Amino acid sequence: MSGRKHIAIILAAVVAAALLASSVTGFLLSRHYSRIQYEMLDTISGQVLDREPEAEESLMAVLKEYADKDTDHAGEKPVLASWGYRASDFSGISSGRLAVCAAAGLLPGIGLWLGTFWYRNRKEALRIRMLAEYLEQVQAGKAGLLPERREDEFSKLEDEIYKTVTCLYQTKEAAVQAKDYFAENLSNIAHQIKTPVTAISLSLQTMEQEGEDGQTERIRKQLFRLSHLEESLLLLARLDAGTLALKKEEVDVFTLLSLAADNLDEMLQESGTAIDIPEQGEMAVTVDLDWTMEAVINLMKNCLEYNPGGTIHCLYEQNPLYTQIQIRDDGKGFAKEDIPHLFQRFYRGKHAAEGGIGIGLSLAKEIIERQNGTIRAGNRPEGGACFEIRFYKN
Known part of the structure; x- marks a missing residue:
């Protein structure tokens, strides 16, 4: 009616x-x-x-x-x-x-x-x-069928809502299936890489024992790169499948940044790069320390690659809504056309360092966003690249 x-x-x-x-x-x-x-x-x-x-x-x-x-x-x-x-x-x-x-x-x-x-x-x-x-x-994921009612002026709206919700559920299921399929493929690729990596590693050891030093250093670098690719692909597969368990604990921001910098100590000394982490009072975030430190290390690595021999600055502040961390350098910054694609998987910027595989920033983004955080990248007006992380309290 x-x-x-x-x-x-x-x-x-x-x-x-x-x-x-x-x-x-x-x-x-x-x-x-x-x-x-x-x-x-x-x-x-x-x-x-x-x-x-x-x-x-x-x-x-x-x-x-x-x-x-x-x-x-x-x-x-x-x-x-x-x-x-x-x-x-x-x-x-x-x-x-x-x-x-x-x-x-x-x-x-x-x-x-x-x-x-x-x-x-x-x-x-x-x-x-x-x-x-x-x-x-529907928003809570608990929707069922709408109860049957006599036709009235809301019947058409009700039908359209039900059609839209059904379409959204189908789209969601298709997206989940595609994501699971992609995660499975990544895992399979990583495991397939593992076999030749192991074989190359054994061959490299044999060559070193027999005194064949001519190509061993080059092979070692490529082997390290393959091993890193394997680990990254496995980590991406776990993130996509939702099987990466992230613990929640209060972590001091200064401690988090300091531990990340300590893990890069050898690379920093080789490149002559310094990291400045001022103490700005006690501020805590509720995150998984190990994985969040992995994300911060990737951001610091990026700044190091774009600004070797310079200084990486780490600043942080807190307000009632979120805790903000800035990691920035004094280099040339990102190419303008690279900025929209920095967090895409396997994307390598115009001035990317040799040997990278384009996964570090995408991994950092996944880890941060899974802990009620956001990340964005850009260039500072006075020069240099800047990563801005925000961990929200609720």
Whole structure:
């Protein structure tokens, strides 16, 4: 049933009820005034006969003619008006009682209209609340089928919501399947890499024992690169599959940054790069120390590659909403066209260092975002690249 038909039926019901009430009220008022008229004529006739008994025959004739309505009284001179009387003097009802009678007819009509309006609004409110609760269940992942109801003006909206939710569930399931498939492929690739890496490692050891030093250093570098690729792919597979367990514990930000810098001590000394981590008071974040430290190490490595021989600055601050960590350098910064793609897997920027595989920043992003955090990268106005991490409290 369409909304217009529904409204038309309600209005028809209200009009019908009003007409019925008017008919009943008119009938009852007609009987009431007929009774008043009869009693008034009876009283007047009795008083006239008491004073003039010989006028009985004349009075009866007049009453008979009036009752039979054989006489046209339209042209007769109004006697009562000439004597100064009005119709209200013989009605027997005061103006107050007339107002009460009018109110008695008006108030039920108003009440009926208000009741109908309230019922319709209440019904709409219940339907809206039901649809809102259904959407809340969808958001929480607990939605089922919508209860069957009679058609009304919300039926089309309800159908469209259900279609949209069904489509979203199908899209979500397809995305989860694709993600699981991708994670499985990454894992398989990593395990396939593991076999030749092991074989190369054994061959390298044999070559070193036999004194063949000509190509061993180059092989060692490539072997290290393959091993790092294998570990990164396995980590990506665990992140995509949701099997990477992240502990939650309060970690001091200064300690986190210091431990990350300690792990890069050898690389920093070789490149002549320094890391500045000022103490800015006790500030804690609720994260997994080991994996968050891994993410920070990747960010520091990136700054080191883009600014060898310079200084990496680490700053941090806290407010009621989040804890912010900045890791930045004094180098040339990122190429403008690289910035939108920095956190994409296997993306290598224009000035990326040789030997990288383009996974470090994407891993850092995954680890941080899985701990109620955000990360973004950009160039500072005064020069140099900057990573900004925010860990939100709620």
